[in-house]
Amino acid sequence: MSIKILVPVKRVVDPNVRVRVSASGTIETAGLKMSLNPFDECAVERALQLKEAGHASHVTVITCGQTTSQDVLRTALAMGADSAVLLDTGAATSTLDSLAVARLLQSYLSTQDCYGLVLCGKQAIDGDTGGVPAMLAGLLDLPQALDACAIEADGTGWRVTSGDDTGTVTWRLEGAAVVSADLRLAEPRRVTLPSIVKAKQKPLATIDAATFNIDLAPRAQIVELNDPPAREAGIKVKDTATLIEALASHRVFEQAGAVV
Template sequence: MRILVPVKRVVDANVRVRVSTSGAIDTTGLKMSLNPFDECAVEKALQLREAGVASQVTVVTCGQSTSQDVLRTALAMGADDAVLIDTGAASATVDSLAVARSLRAYMATSDFGLVLCGKQAIDNDIGGVAAMLAALLGWSQALNASALSARDAHWQVTCGDDGGTSVWELDGPSVISADLRLAEPRRVTLPSIVKAKQKPLVTIDGASLGVDMTPSTTIVELRDPPVREGGIKVANTVALLDALAAQRPLDNLGAPV
């Protein structure tokens, strides 16, 4: 069985971004990295291959040629091969649905038994690709997975939800999105980086997939969050209760005062 792991190139999690005067985020000069959630997905896919559950791990991304660096990172972690779906000038406007459609079109030319991806990207926090891709493929899906194991012909997946956690069993080909708790990514060593340069990395022209890249969503505005106001210090518990009462925090909850 082959596992496909879609990944994304994002601004490094340790970098603080700012909205420019033009109303956009300028990534020029910023450190770019493999999306942390996707990194966990790659690690889990490698663990499944090492356990004999899968035979091959392929990583894929949609973007421009600059996105090859995150594919090389995944190859250095241990992925077998990589695919870049080059979206060209459309890269800036490609949304989750276009990515899902591109992945489905690519998968039509290959045979995969599992798609394992991050539950969301840290640059937009939308997290829609996994569910959209599962719907387009007609496959089972499990989102926000914190544990995953193969049981005979089933996948047993532990997922987080509003009520805590739930355990699902999926039959057949499935799409699963990874939480950060799913796996601890291995460290990439210098020898593995050198070996990664010899592994296959194929570039596919996104236009050849016949996918409409017109965005179905529009970003209306980007702005920095408001500056947090300074706190106050109180002398004792009585003063604390008085300060809280002055803010009337229960008014918005509809509770009687």
């Protein structure tokens, strides 16, 4: 197939690193290990699998940020992506919200053609809002499927299975589409040293985000940021009946919508 797949990615604090809220009420990232957002990593892997199966001809990864974000683009290139794009947002990087990112991606896509699929991670592990895929689909006026645990090419479209805590549903999206990836979508491949070396030779374009003339002022603001409260010690129960009684006392069944 001649279509291309675009995979937006984000640079986040490594999921194995424990973050703390500073005295100023912000997350200090200086000195912390940064990595490719895990949900985006799954999206990159599935995009590569679709290309290897002959359903796409090219996989491009893209991110919004500063030059420091090139490291996650290089990681995706080492996994097997064909090219990468950095939308350099300069000083506005620290305040980008979901709408700003979606509008930047829309502007970039308006200058391109042949992208038959935009495959995003369903959310970033820092903000956890999951707003970009749905907003981008709305701005592009394209069909969407969120929280995908499976995606296959289906004629001129895509067959996507989306899941949540209550079950799964399968959608057929005709033509170009926006899909967001759950962690179940694919198991990311390991990056080898030879692939890292080859990635340095692959094209990585930098575009000044200011050329799109988009207002990047955030529509959402963080009012307060605190560490989560200390977790209380658990209890031991002697039998199943006591366990059910303890769960009922915490209204677990009611919150889950079950009838006791």
